[in-house]
Amino acid sequence: MLTFNDNKAGMGGLDKEKITKVIEENTSASYSSFSKKQQSRIDEKVAEIKNRIEKATREEKQKAENSMKNLEIKLEASRDLSRDCVCIDMDAYFAAVEMRDDPKLRTIPMAVGSSAMLSTSNYLARRFGVRAGMPGFISKKLCPELTLVPGNYPKYTKVSRQFSEIFMEYDGDVGMMSLDEAYIDLTEYVANRTEKRIFTRHRYGGDCPCWLPRVPEDEDIENLQFEDSECTKCSKNRRAYFDDVEFGVGREEVVREMRFRVEQLTGLTCSAGIAANFMLAKICSDFNKPNGQFVLENDRNVILEFLEKLPIRKVGGIGRVSEAHLQSMDIRTVGDMLLQKALFPLCFSPLAQESFLRTALGLPGRPSSSDPRRKSISVERTFSPTSDFQMLCDVHLEICQMLEEDIRKAGVIGGKTITLKLKLSSFDVLTRSLTPSDTVSSLEDIQKYSLELLEKEKGKEIRLLGVRLSQLVFEEEKKSKTITDFWNDAKQQKPLSSPEDADEIIMMDTRPCPICGADVENQLEILNRHVDECIQKMTDEESPELICISVETKKKVEKPVVFSKKRKIQEKKPAAKKVATIDSFWKKE
DNA sequence: GCGGATCAC
DNA sequence: TATGGTGATCCGC
Numbered sequence: 012m013l014t015f016n017d018n019k020a021g022m023g024g025l026d027k028e029k030i031t032k033v034i035e036e037n038t039s040a041s042y043s044s045f046s047k048k049q050q051s052r053i054d055e056k057v058a059e060i061k062n063r064i065e066k067a068t069r070e071e072k073q074k075a076e077n078s079m080k081n082l083e084i085k086l087e088a089s090r091d092l093s094r095d096c097v098c099i100d101m102d103a104y105f106a107a108v109e110m111r112d113d114p115k116l117r118t119i120p121m122a123v124g125s126s127a128m129l130s131t132s133n134y135l136a137r138r139f140g141v142r143a144g145m146p147g148f149i150s151k152k153l154c155p156e157l158t159l160v161p162g163n164y165p166k167y168t169k170v171s172r173q174f175s176e177i178f179m180e181y182d183g184d185v186g187m188m189s190l191d192e193a194y195i196d197l198t199e200y201v202a203n204r205t206e207k208r209i210f211t212r213h214r215y216g217g218d219c220p221c222w223l224p225r226v227p228e229d230e231d232i233e234n235l236q237f238e239d240s241e242c243t244k245c246s247k248n249r250r251a252y253f254d255d256v257e258f259g260v261g262r263e264e265v266v267r268e269m270r271f272r273v274e275q276l277t278g279l280t281c282s283a284g285i286a287a288n289f290m291l292a293k294i295c296s297d298f299n300k301p302n303g304q305f306v307l308e309n310d311r312n313v314i315l316e317f318l319e320k321l322p323i324r325k326v327g328g329i330g331r332v333s334e335a336h337l338q339s340m341d342i343r344t345v346g347d348m349l350l351q352k353a354l355f356p357l358c359f360s361p362l363a364q365e366s367f368l369r370t371a372l373g374l375p376g377r378p379s380s381s382d383p384r385r386k387s388i389s390v391e392r393t394f395s396p397t398s399d400f401q402m403l404c405d406v407h408l409e410i411c412q413m414l415e416e417d418i419r420k421a422g423v424i425g426g427k428t429i430t431l432k433l434k435l436s437s438f439d440v441l442t443r444s445l446t447p448s449d450t451v452s453s454l455e456d457i458q459k460y461s462l463e464l465l466e467k468e469k470g471k472e473i474r475l476l477g478v479r480l481s482q483l484v485f486e487e488e489k490k491s492k493t494i495t496d497f498w499n500d501a502k503q504q505k506p507l508s509s510p511e512d513a514d515e516i517i518m519m520d521t522r523p524c525p526i527c528g529a530d531v532e533n534q535l536e537i538l539n540r541h542v543d544e545c546i547q548k549m550t551d552e553e554s555p556e557l558i559c560i561s562v563e564t565k566k567k568v569e570k571p572v573v574f575s576k577k578r579k580i581q582e583k584k585p586a587a588k589k590v591a592t593i594d595s596f597w598k599k600e
Numbered sequence: 601g602c603g604g605a606t607c608a609c
Numbered sequence: 610t611a612t613g614g615t616g617a618t619c620c621g622c
Contacts, residue, residue, distance in 0.1 A: 042612060128613045146612040189609045330607050360620070391614060442603055
């Protein structure tokens with residue numbers, strides 16, 4: 012059975028057994044039997060691994076050992092201890108955004124998601140065992156007080172864009188792995204950073220709870236400068252304190268500086284890992300969560316010592332299944348991996364052998380494809396299980412329409428391969444694909460070919476349909492506006508009106524907002540925050556192209572960070588049908 | 601090229 | 610009442 016996993020931060024010291032019991036009690040029969048099926052697949056594989064190790068001849072074992080020794084020498088030669096790699100991870104991201112914008116949520120257990128699935132929970136909820144990936148209705152059993160907040164993805168995207176622009180100042184090539192996770196190579200920046208930097212820090216106090224960050228209760232505020240104003244949201248008095256903070260020149264100082272700036276700009280905290288490569292930095296980012304950072308020295312012995320006791324599940328790429336496989340070889344920590352490496356060729360493919368050995372040595376994964384373009388694009392939806400073919404066709408059509416819309420927005424002309432994905436009411440997943448001689452491009456093509464595949468599965472009881480295009484064909488690279496262009500365009504405009512939120516401005520050096528013309532404090536974060544709000548107001552009604560905008564920065568940004576697309580949820584009423592359509596699914600509760 | 605699996609977020 | 614959606618990659622045919 013799937014046992015409860017307390018991998019995540021903020022889950023120490025909770026009653027694992029009780030939580031596992033509640034989860035089991037609330038698991039439906041069909042899901043439970045699916046889990047069992049999965050587990051027996053794993054057990055089978057485990058038995059196979061044990062068998063292979065047992066029946067290996069001495070020659071085979073010797074060959075395996077030599078092979079791994081040679082590989083280790085080769086990999087060790089590639090070790091690079093010269094880089095400053097940083098992984099930054101926002102703390103409980105979606106939940107933190109909701110808590111920031113609704114102070115009531117800050118003191119109660121809450122989670123972002125639906126009764127079907129949670130995306131994130133706050134730290135109060137985690138104490139009950141409520142965590143990402145858990146269905147909301149089970150979370151409610153674990154924590155009846157739990158407040159569920161539906162996700163607001165456009166907002167999370169917008170906030171993510173705000174702080175990723177800070178990262179871009181330090182590494183023009185910053186990689187946004189998702190809305191809340193950034194990979195930053197600080198090597199060059201740190202090498203060139205010769206002077207400390209001083210920032211004005213804003214923190215809030217007074218009766219108004221709206222703005223973050225707050226000044227800690229226990230801090231001595233006698234000597235802080237402040238300014239009072241009436242909050243436009245809650246009408247209470249808000250006291251803004253400000254003082255100066257200083258950041259030095261080493262990589263740890265620079266990471267503190269980035270985290271400080273993120274919090275000043277967004278009111279959200281993040282955690283960071285600093286190490287010689289991103290694989291290690293990612294692991295480190297979890298070590299002082301929340302609102303902390305952890306640095307791993309760029310030293311081979313220090314790295315190996317750090318990994319020795321690290322549970323394998325903490326390593327990126329080792330999931331539930333690989334963990335079980337490795338455990339069957341008495342491997343629980345990364346240190347164990349190094350001890351048992353001679354067994355790898357007996358049980359795993361060459362790629363897996365190399366991947367595990369890299370992990371054991373603290374080396375990054377193989378560099379992947381140099382083509383940054385996406386490989387596939389897809390849409391899938393879950394609904395109440397049905398075998399009614401007409402209903403399945405209706406859902407299928409909607410999915411195809413959404414996919415066609417997405418490929419146009421993504422600058423994709425079409426794809427050579429089309430794949431239909433089905434999830435049966437048993438939770439088993441099937442895929443069926445087709446590669447016609449001509450590129451699949453129009454809505455008609457998408458619909459025709461995938462329907463052909465669907466028709467062959469008539470009669471099955473289905474709970475999810477998906478359609479995917481792969482081997483994509485792209486449009487010509489579209490010319491996109493640079494940040495500076497936008498600034499220059501906006502500067503030409505006359506101020507539209509006097510600013511309504513003038514009280515948000517703390518008296519200092521100002522410059523006019525390029526959108527509304529209001530005077531805004533001339534500090535990058537504050538200015539950016541204001542400009543983003545203006546843009547939001549401006550574009551709320553339309554469905555704007557994602558604009559990458561920022562106040563001009565000293566360092567020119569070469570390429571905009573790419574964000575995932577967004578979809579507007581249709582507001583039209585659900586059709587009166589017995590089975591949930593896509594619309595009614597998304598509109599429920 | 602296809603279908604199943606695994607993984608991350 | 611009730612267990613998501615998107616994208617990538619790898620393995621073994």
